[in-house]
Amino acid sequence: MGRVTDLFEPETVGVIGATDREGAVGRAILENLREEFAGELVAINPSRDEVLGLECHTDVASAPPVDLAVVVVPPSAVLETVRELGEAGTEHVVVVTAGFSETGSEGARRERELRDVAAAYDLNVVGPNSLGVMSTDAGLNATFGPESALEGSISFMSQSGAFITAVLDWANEQGIGFQDVVSLGNKTVLDETDFVRAWGDDPDTDVVIGYLEDIENGDEFVEVAREVTEETPIVLVKSGRTDAGAKAASSHTGAIAGSERAYEAGLEQAGVVRATSVQELFDYARALSGGTEPASDGVAVVTNAGGPGVLTTDAIGDSTLRMAQFDDGTIEALTDAMPAEANVYNPIDAIGDADVDRFGRALEIALADPDVGSAVVVSAPTAVLEYDTLAETVIEKREEFEKPVVTCLMGGRRARAAEEVLREFAIPNYFDPSRAVAGLDALARYRDVRARTVDDPERFDVDRDRARAILSRADRRDDNRLGVESMDLLEAYGIPTPAGEVVGDPDRAREVARSIDGDVVVKIVSPDISHKSDIGGVRVGVGDADVYDAYEDVVSRARNYQPDATILGVQIQEMVNLEAATETIVGMNRDPQFGPLLLFGLGGIFVEILEDTAVRVAPIGEGDAREMTDEIRAAPLLRGARGREPADVDAVVETIQRLSQLVIDFPAILELDVNPLVAGPEGVQAIDLRLTVDTDEL
CATH class of the missing domain: 3.30.1490.20 (ATP-grasp fold, A domain)
Structure with missing residues (x-):
């Protein structure tokens, strides 16, 4: 299989199903390719001699070899067409044709056969049911969408082709450009993990963004994305949130840690910055494409309008950031530079008659403050303020201090002119102050992703043979559940029991x-x-x-x-003495996408009511296990709130890791609850146990 990035760099592109018929997909794709693609185009259609001025070949065998083939033939002809492409030596295929697994059992059968053909010829296949692919660097628009993308450094994948067409129409108006765009379609061969891996190695991609409805192989995605996000930010919108996974689960853990919790945990561990809306997706991407990360969470706000300044302050309070605390030198410098009526404390209000020079001086003083990691410039239009000149000043100060700055130049025509100036230097402008703050917040979150350390899971000395024998008892039951009669399972993995x-x-x-x-x-x-x-x-x-x-x-x-x-x-x-201890729960639910999802939280009889839990995808190391104990609302109870003696948190952390090893060692364990795991000053003890076993996996 060739490199996935080569898919976006073809020298020859073939359209199988090319036609000159008005309104046909095959015509739209060929027309889009002819717009900018400088390479060779090959048209293939047995019922045409010529298509849009190009010689038309009857079949793949009679046509010149191509690097990338776009297949637009009836569903019944796709398999044979792809097989012919494989025999001809083509490595990259985009199947635009629909009518596969999205249509029912017959389509699903065709899709399985397509996967087999791709494997037999070692093909990179996008789709089926794909809008196509684009690469602005190569002048490649192999889609049937109505818009081409502007040039940029964002690479974009989507499970929805319609979403791509809408986004490109909007992005072109906003001046947002892309490097590569791919419509994933049904993901029969290539999926989101393949493109994340490819774009992570692409020096021309600064940010990877995506709209996903599911993730095919969650554990592989986490592993790949975790490595990619060390250098390249990933921002995703994940739709299709459902509690179906929780409804299907029979354990406490399964009921609490349903499918959406698995995505939350998996994407966080992968280092993905998650957006909740399309607006956030692009707001984050625009901020991250600038590349500068704040050294601290302190934000300075410089404005000429009190109301928008307050809104910005509120937005900072709602984010992971904070208002910067100016030192005495900063306050003195601002006092000397600003009118007496101005507010020199954060947010800096340069008042309504502020010109560009006053704005620039205030921003310069603020960025020089050691507690300021980033800044937001918020302005309402006035007769004494030229937005395009202010934009140039913002660029100058950002370059001088090498700290991230975003703008909220509110307005219409004036703001659009300034945006064109700012865009050249990757400084995003937002109409709403809360969106400007969200952009900075994404930068800070990605900074934290890059700063993290991921511990390798510890391998404990355990008795796997004893554990396997205990789990095998489920094979002699009418159902596949085990309970406290199998407490020896925990002892085999070094988890204390009474x-x-x-x-x-x-x-x-x-x-x-x-x-x-x-x-x-x-x-x-x-x-x-x-x-x-x-x-x-x-x-x-x-x-x-x-x-x-x-x-x-x-x-x-x-x-x-x-x-x-x-x-x-x-x-x-x-x-077990519960008066000086805290009842917790530690458990696992095996998610169909991400695999074993570990859960830790406040336990006992109210676990499903309080739902005070943290989750991670196994396997995990000590760092993740300790973070789980910190994340729950009841964490102060473990650390000795209100005069209580602190619990042995180290023992809790070790127990979570031992359970992680158990469920990795035995994929047959589908669900598991230890509830309560009593955590006291002298250690932990597992009081109760429930688990579900797939005996076919033993």
Whole structure:
């Protein structure tokens, strides 16, 4: 398979299905190619001798070889056409034709066969059901869209061809340019990960952006994007948010960490800057294409209008940034340079009669302040202020101090003229102050992405054979669920559990209780009863003398609650002191795109109500595990809030890592809950366990 980037640099392009028929896709593609493409064009259509002045060949075999082929033939002819291209030595194919998996089972069959043909000939295939591809550097517009892209440094991928046509129409008006554009279509062969990898190696791509409805191979995407974002920012809009994954899950973890949580975790770990709207997507991209990252989160605001200045201040308060705190020297310099009526504290209000010189002096003084990492210049139009001259001043000061500056030059015609000046130096202008701040915020977020360190997952010394034997018990069950009767699984991976045993009669219950110091917990063991405490299936603080009766009681309550429930026995377990500890949950739900999704949070009986959790895609190292303990709202409880003795957070962090290793070692584990994992000053103990096993994977 050739390099994906070569797809955007062909010397010869063939259109299979080229035609001169008005309104036909094959004609639109050929016309778009003829606009700017300087290479050789080859038209192929058995029913034409000539198309738009080009000689038309009857089939691929009779045509000259091409670097890139655009296929616009009926669905029934696509497979044979692609096979002929493979035999002719073509490496890159764009299948524009629709009628594949998006149409039903017959189309899905054709798509599988297309994938097989591509694999047999080692082809790079875009689509099917694709609008096509563009490269402004190569003058290549191999799409049937109505607009070509302006030149720029943004590379753009989209699962929606219609989205591309709308974006290009809007972007051309806004003066936003692109390097490469690709309509992913059905992603039968090439997907988002392939293009992220390719553009990460492309020196002409400053920012990668995308509109995605799903991600084919989430774990591979995270791995590739994490490497790419070390040098090239990635901004994505992900649509199609759904709770279907959560609805299908049977564990606490699965219910809380549904599909959208997996995307959130995976994209964050990949270093992707996520946008929630199309406007944000391009606002972020414009800021990031400038390339300068703020050294600090402090923002200076320079304005000639009080109201917009306040709006900007509010927007900074809502972001990850903060208002810069000017030092005494900055305040003195501003006081000397500004009129008495001006506000010299951040935000700097140079008042309504400010000319370009006053604006420039205020910006210069602000950027010189050591706490200022970036600045926003906000202005309303006045008779004494020329926006295009102000734009030149902003460029000068940005270049002098090498700090990011964005502008909010509010207005129409005047602002558009200034935007043309600013655009040459990659300084974005926004009408809304909140959008200007969001652009700076994206720069700061990407700075943090580049500054991060990713720990390699630690490999603990565990007993995998013992764990496999325990998991294999699910193969002997009517269902594929295991519970507290399999607590040895955790011990095999070094996760502490209280002393105890699952017993099958009250006499044995009494024997086990007598072997444990102090009172015990008596708990029904049934895969069919999730919330055991709700039905009286748990007795706490039971002494030796009462264990026999407690056993009979929890069994009776379980039978009365659900007569057909499978009862595997009763767990007799050492009491754990909860007064000085915090009940947490650690678990995993295997996401279809991203694989094992780890969850940590506040646990106990209210876990699904409070939903105070953090998630990561496994495997993870110590850094990610520790961040999970910091992210939850209940983090102060672990660290000793209100006079409580701090929990052993290191033990919690190690437990999360051990669980990460367990679910990576055994893909057969589909879901797993340890709830509660009791975290106290002396360490952690796993009190309860539930998991679901795919026995075919063992």
